[in-house]
Amino acid sequence: xxxxxxxxxxxxxxxxxxxxxxxxxxxxxxxxxxxxxxxxxxxxxxxxxxxxxxxxxxxxxxxxxxxxxxxxxxxxxxxxxxxxxxxxxxxxxxxxxxxxxxxxxxxxxxxxxxxxxxxxxxxxxxxxxxxxxxxxxxxxxxxxxxxxxxxxxxxxxxxxxxxxxxxxxxxxxxxxxxxxxxxxxxxxxxxxxxxxxxxxxxxxxxxxxxxxxxxxxxxxxxxxxxxxxxxxxxxxxxxxxx
Amino acid sequence: xxxxxxxxxxxxxxxxxxxxxxxxxxxxxxxxxxxxxxxxxxxxxxxxxxxxxxxxxxxxxxxxxxxxxxxxxxxxxxxxxxxxxxxxxxxxxxxxxxxxxxxxxxxxxxxxxxxxxxxxxxxxxxxxxxxxxxxxxxxxxxxxxxxxxxxxxxxxxxxxxxxxxxxxxxxxxxxxxxxxxxxxxxxxxxxxxxxxxxxxxxxxxxxxxxxxxxxxxxxxxxxxxxxxxxxxxxxxxxxxxxxxxxxxxxxxxxxxxxxxxxxxxxxxxxxxxxxxxxxxxxxxxxxxxxxxxxxxxxxxxxxxxxxxxxxxxxxxxxxxxxxxxxxxxxxxxxx
Numbered sequence: 001x002x003x004x005x006x007x008x009x010x011x012x013x014x015x016x017x018x019x020x021x022x023x024x025x026x027x028x029x030x031x032x033x034x035x036x037x038x039x040x041x042x043x044x045x046x047x048x049x050x051x052x053x054x055x056x057x058x059x060x061x062x063x064x065x066x067x068x069x070x071x072x073x074x075x076x077x078x079x080x081x082x083x084x085x086x087x088x089x090x091x092x093x094x095x096x097x098x099x100x101x102x103x104x105x106x107x108x109x110x111x112x113x114x115x116x117x118x119x120x121x122x123x124x125x126x127x128x129x130x131x132x133x134x135x136x137x138x139x140x141x142x143x144x145x146x147x148x149x150x151x152x153x154x155x156x157x158x159x160x161x162x163x164x165x166x167x168x169x170x171x172x173x174x175x176x177x178x179x180x181x182x183x184x185x186x187x188x189x190x191x192x193x194x195x196x197x198x199x200x201x202x203x204x205x206x207x208x209x210x211x212x213x214x215x216x217x218x219x220x221x222x223x224x225x226x227x228x229x230x231x232x233x234x235x236x237x238x239x240x241x242x
Numbered sequence: 243x244x245x246x247x248x249x250x251x252x253x254x255x256x257x258x259x260x261x262x263x264x265x266x267x268x269x270x271x272x273x274x275x276x277x278x279x280x281x282x283x284x285x286x287x288x289x290x291x292x293x294x295x296x297x298x299x300x301x302x303x304x305x306x307x308x309x310x311x312x313x314x315x316x317x318x319x320x321x322x323x324x325x326x327x328x329x330x331x332x333x334x335x336x337x338x339x340x341x342x343x344x345x346x347x348x349x350x351x352x353x354x355x356x357x358x359x360x361x362x363x364x365x366x367x368x369x370x371x372x373x374x375x376x377x378x379x380x381x382x383x384x385x386x387x388x389x390x391x392x393x394x395x396x397x398x399x400x401x402x403x404x405x406x407x408x409x410x411x412x413x414x415x416x417x418x419x420x421x422x423x424x425x426x427x428x429x430x431x432x433x434x435x436x437x438x439x440x441x442x443x444x445x446x447x448x449x450x451x452x453x454x455x456x457x458x459x460x461x462x463x464x465x466x467x468x469x470x471x472x473x474x475x476x477x478x479x480x481x482x483x484x485x486x487x488x489x490x491x492x493x494x495x496x497x498x499x500x501x502x503x504x505x506x507x508x509x510x511x512x513x514x515x516x517x518x519x520x521x522x523x524x525x526x527x528x529x530x531x532x533x534x535x536x537x538x539x540x541x542x543x544x545x546x547x548x549x550x551x552x553x554x555x556x557x558x559x560x561x562x563x564x565x566x567x568x569x570x571x572x573x574x575x576x577x
Contacts (some may be wrong), residue, residue, distance in 0.1 A: 062381050072350040074315040076367055077338040 003098060010047065010102045011109060015044040016109050034171060038200045041113040044106055045199055046168050046192060048099055049127065053134050053191065055095045061142040062151055074234070081139070081230055088135060115199060122208050126195040129215040133190045136204015136222035137162070143226070146233035167193030173202060187222065190215040244288035244452050245419065246312065251321035253307050253342070254281040281307040283475030284321070294441075296462035296483070299472035300564050301522045305455050308472070309421050312453075313341060326418055339368065342412035346424035349408055351396045357407045358392045361414060368415035375414065382410040385440060402433035409440060419451045420444070426458055438464050459557040471563065478563070483556065490559040495552035496524045496536055501545040509540055520547070 018040050025036045034042070061084055064070040073080050115123070141158060144151045163169055164194065166188035175183050183189060194211050197203045203211055259275045282304040287293055292477040297303050311323055314330030314337045318424040323330060330337040343350070351360040365375045383389060386406040391399055399407065405425065412420060422441065426434045443463055444450050452466060462469055462483065469486065471479035479486060496512060503519040512524035524534060533551055540546060 069348065071310070071315055072343070072348065074334065075313050075338055075341070075343050077335040078367055079335075155261070226497075234315075 001086045001240070003101065005104055006098055007102050008050070009050075011084045013047055014044055014106045014109055017047065033202055034173065034200065037111060037113060038202075040110055042171055042196055042200050043114050046196055048103060048106070049192060049195070050168060050211050051102065052092055052096055052130065055088070055092050056138050056142075057091045058084055058135065058138040060084055060087055061139070062145040065145045076087070081226070082128050085135065085140070088138075092131075113200070119198065119201065122205070123195050123199045126198050126208075126212065126215060129212065129219055130191045133187060133215065133218050133222060136219070136226050137187070137191075139226050140222065140229060143229050143233055162188045162191070165189070166191045167196060171197070171202075173197070179187055187218045190218045192209060245291040245326050245573070246287075246289040246453075247322075247323045247324045247394060248288070248308075248312075248336050251282055251285040251308065251311060251323055252280070252319045253304075253316060254312060254319045255279045255281055259482050280475050281452050282311070282318075284475055285472070285475070287470055287477060289451060289453070291294060291451050291467065292445070294445045294452045294454065294466055295463060296460065296466035296469040297453050297455045298459070298469055298560065304475040305472060306423065308456060309453070313326070313337070313343060313421065314326070327353075329454055339415070340418045342415070342417035342420040344405075344408050344412045344422045346405065346427035349396065349404055350411055351404065356393045356395055356441070357388070357399070360396065360407070360411060364411055364414055369446050374416065378414050378416070379410070382413065385434070385443070397423065401428055402430065403563040405429060405433070405437060408460075413444065413450075417449070417450065419453070419501060422452060422454045422568045424456050426456065426461055426523055434458075434461075459555070459560055463556050471560070473564065473567075478567070486559060487554065487556065490562060492528055493525050494528050494533065494534065494554065496526060496550060497550040498522045498524070498540055498544070498546060499548040499550075501547050504544055507535060507544060511539075511541070512536055 016194050021043060025039065060210055061070075064073065070080070073083065105156065114120070137158070141151055141155050145152055165172075165183050165186055167183075168191075172180070172183045172193045175179075184193075194203070194215055198208065198211070256276050256278050257373070259277045261447045285304070286310055297308070302351070307316065311318050312325055313331060314325075314332075314334040317331045325337055326340045328340065351357065352363060355363070360380060361375075370378075372488075383392065386409065387408055388403075388410065391403050391407075396404060398406065409425070425435050429437065438461060439451065441454070445452050445465075454461060456462060466483060468481065469479070469483050469488075470477055495515070496509075498507070498509070498521070499558055500520045500522070504517070506521065506523045507514065507517060509524050512526040515523045515525050517523070524536075526533075537549055537551075540549070
């Protein structure tokens with residue numbers, strides 16, 4: 001049942017996106033290097049990616065802190081962050097299964113370009129890096145609960161900013177002037193924009209390595225920050241209730 | 243060489259003082275006062291391997307905070323702690339291998355999985371050798387009678403079943419030390435007794451060191467020779483259960499039941515505490531008066547239907563200590 005509603009809502013969103021971009025392109029001249037069919041491909045793939053990326057595996061951290069059950073995890077000989085990561089990957093894989101029927105239906109409705117295998121592989125690799133950056137971003141945000149117990153507001157803000165600046169809704173190449181250059185310098189670009197622009201061919205093969213490097217840089221930075229935050233957090237654990 | 247050793251262990255919690263109301267909440271954002279709460283204030287204690295100690299105190303006395311420092315999930319504000327040669331908060335994971343924990347109020351089992359799957363997961367987490375795992379599981383299943391619900395998801399278990407599952411889960415990896423935090427809370431009398439028997443057996447047969455935190459003093463009377471009493475973060479008594487009973491059990495009660503109502507009965511050497519119709523309750527000092535003489539005296543004065551001598555139970559003693567505070571009465575009893 002859940003599968004049906006999820007696929008249903010996805011099909012609707014694919015349809016709306018196609019209608020929206022088609023209408024927008026009809027009003028304005030197509031931006032260079034991103035014709036309509038590429039744009040629809042971009043939007044559809046972004047939607048499918050969001051099925052996986054919006055699964056917040058680290059939500060468990062906040063829940064466990066609020067309920068105090070993190071105590072029992074800390075009393076086991078395990079690395080708790082790694083446990084959260086494994087749990088997150090598990091949840092993601094479960095949701096990834098949903099992508100398959102969604103993809104099949106989406107393909108019936110819109111034409112999605114399929115790039116050559118090398119590009120596809122580069123996309124997959126970049127997506128994996130983006131997934132990890134996204135994980136650490138969520139991890140950091142949920143870890144705020146160690147101090148405040150509540151993270152809803154912060155997450156909502158970051159989510160909005162990230163939706164806009166990650167290239168999930170609008171390709172970052174559409175942003176004008178200085179702003180356009182700035183958004184590429186933000187970590188959010190590493191999550192959606194880089195894999196997607198590789199997919200549609202805006203980032204040519206010659207620049208793949210540079211973009212991977214930037215993603216890896218963000219990953220390393222967020223990873224280090226998460227380690228630091230986790231250390232500080234676990235020194236000040238206040239277990240709820242008793 | 244003690245297996246658990248703490249010295250001047252202290253834990254101070256600092257929290258933001260919140261002001262009431264919406265305006266107060268806003269002001270809290272800008273100017274913060276902190277309030278400090280001393281949860282544990284200089285606890286020094288040591289336990290030998292194989293001991294079974296009752297760790298007792300009223301709510302908020304600092305019991306759980308101490309246990310959390312022993313498990314390594316809380317960092318002490320000051321003082322030292324050593325558990326089986328490891329400083330818990332510095333080597334949480336190494337320490338975790340040595341300990342097992344049972345919380346009566348909170349399960350460590352995986353809610354959605356059948357009980358036995360939780361055990362399997364713990365086997366993987368602790369890297370328990372297959373042979374040890376099989377032997378322990380078989381033993382616990384038979385001792386705790388878990389055959390019937392081994393394949394039932396934990397969320398469907400009764401409290402008694404879940405507690406048995408939690409005990410098995412805490413002991414599968416042969417921990418040297420086990421912390422039990424109110425392990426019999428909410429259980430019926432039969433289930434309580436089964437759990438107590440299991441605890442006694444694990445302690446006797448495996449030599450597991452056990453710290454038992456509980457509000458049910460029947461647990462302590464049944465299981466522990468030694469108790470550590472904590473109140474407002476400090477240890478107020480550490481020693482034999484028998485000794486505290488002697489110190490505080492100076493007063494006993496004699497309950498008389500008369501054949502017909504007696505108005506204000508009198509008994510030399512005993513003090514009337516309450517009387518109602520055919521029933522009267524006297525208090526006397528065990529060191530000065532002899533119960534048999536008092537009973538003889540009473541039977542000469544009144545027509546008695548029934549006589550009961552009330553021994554002070556641990557619960558009554560502890561209740562008094564919580565209310566009045568503890569001061570050693572050793573001198574009085576020695577003389």
